Amino acid sequence: MIPDAEDAPAHTLMRGAGGWHYRDADGFRSLPAGTTLSTLLALPAARLREDLAAAPEGAAPEAVLAPVDPHTEVWAAGVTYETSRAGRAEESAHADLYLDVYDADRPELFFKAVGWRVRGPGETVGIRADSTWDVPEPELALVCNAVGEVVGHTACNDVSSRSIEGANPLYLPQAKVYRHSCALGPWIRMAWAVADPYALGIEAEIRRAGRTTWSGATSTASIHRRFPDLTGALFAGDHYPHGVVLATGTSAVPESDVTLAEGDVVTVRVEEVGALTNPVVRVGPGTPEESR
Numbered sequence: 001m002i003p004d005a006e007d008a009p010a011h012t013l014m015r016g017a018g019g020w021h022y023r024d025a026d027g028f029r030s031l032p033a034g035t036t037l038s039t040l041l042a043l044p045a046a047r048l049r050e051d052l053a054a055a056p057e058g059a060a061p062e063a064v065l066a067p068v069d070p071h072t073e074v075w076a077a078g079v080t081y082e083t084s085r086a087g088r089a090e091e092s093a094h095a096d097l098y099l100d101v102y103d104a105d106r107p108e109l110f111f112k113a114v115g116w117r118v119r120g121p122g123e124t125v126g127i128r129a130d131s132t133w134d135v136p137e138p139e140l141a142l143v144c145n146a147v148g149e150v151v152g153h154t155a156c157n158d159v160s161s162r163s164i165e166g167a168n169p170l171y172l173p174q175a176k177v178y179r180h181s182c183a184l185g186p187w188i189r190m191a192w193a194v195a196d197p198y199a200l201g202i203e204a205e206i207r208r209a210g211r212t213t214w215s216g217a218t219s220t221a222s223i224h225r226r227f228p229d230l231t232g233a234l235f236a237g238d239h240y241p242h243g244v245v246l247a248t249g250t251s252a253v254p255e256s257d258v259t260l261a262e263g264d265v266v267t268v269r270v271e272e273v274g275a276l277t278n279p280v281v282r283v284g285p286g287t288p289e290e291s292r
Contacts, residue, residue: 016061030058041243126180129284
């Protein structure tokens with residue numbers, strides 16, 4: 001479930017136990033001691049590209065960790081695909097809210113996690129003990145620098161409680177923001193290596209006892225909003241001196257009879273980026289703080 005760094009495509013930024021690494025077409029480069037995602041995302045995109053290319057040659061990290069710093073903010077967009085609008089309307093007694101926000105000028109954006117809460121490749125994602133209907137949400141996430149330029153892409157699993165949000169849309173923070181509800185990775189594919197971010201296939205799979213119980217596939221080609229609209233709205237009322245990650249919404253929505261269970265394994269694959277795999281645990285009172 002933990003990917004091998006050697007499998008990463010060229011022009012990939014990744015975090016290992018000893019620091020940050022960059023893989024270009026010729027191999028791995030180790031970034032200087034003290035380098036953090038924050039220091040990298042403080043740079044304009046052109047300068048970041050130059051600095052990564054100039055880093056000294058190095059070895060691949062032995063293990064790949066979540067590609068964030070402890071204080072990296074992760075935000076998410078909602079109802080950005082037609083299937084998501086339909087899914088939200090199906091689960092909620094307040095369907096008109098989701099129908100309206102889909103076409104509204106202002107997108108739905110919400111805070112998802114801070115970096116120290118983000119789960120990386122192979123780490124557990126959680127379903128709430130007080131929820132009865134839980135799903136993975138496979139998404140393309142944009143990695144933005146401090147001035148709002150998209151400098152990279154990563155995969156996101158925006159784990160959500162459909163039963164809690166369905167009861168009342170005002171419960172969205174409880175349905176979306178809780179322990180182990182956000183996974184990112186396995187690394188960051190730099191934006192200059194992705195020819196068309198609106199043509200990326202996204203796949204998701206739930207495996208239970210070694211068998212696939214649900215799978216879904218979509219493409220960013222069907223997203224209703226443009227990425228500059230989403231990042232523009234995010235930066236319109238705040239600034240992010242350490243950069244920010246923005247998940248762009250899901251289109252692969254499981255059917256109403258699908259729910260996650262403890263012991264399941266979820267994989268999110270984003271074309272040209274990579275595959276993020278996480279086992280599922282149930283979180284609540286009495287569960288270990290860091291189940292893995």
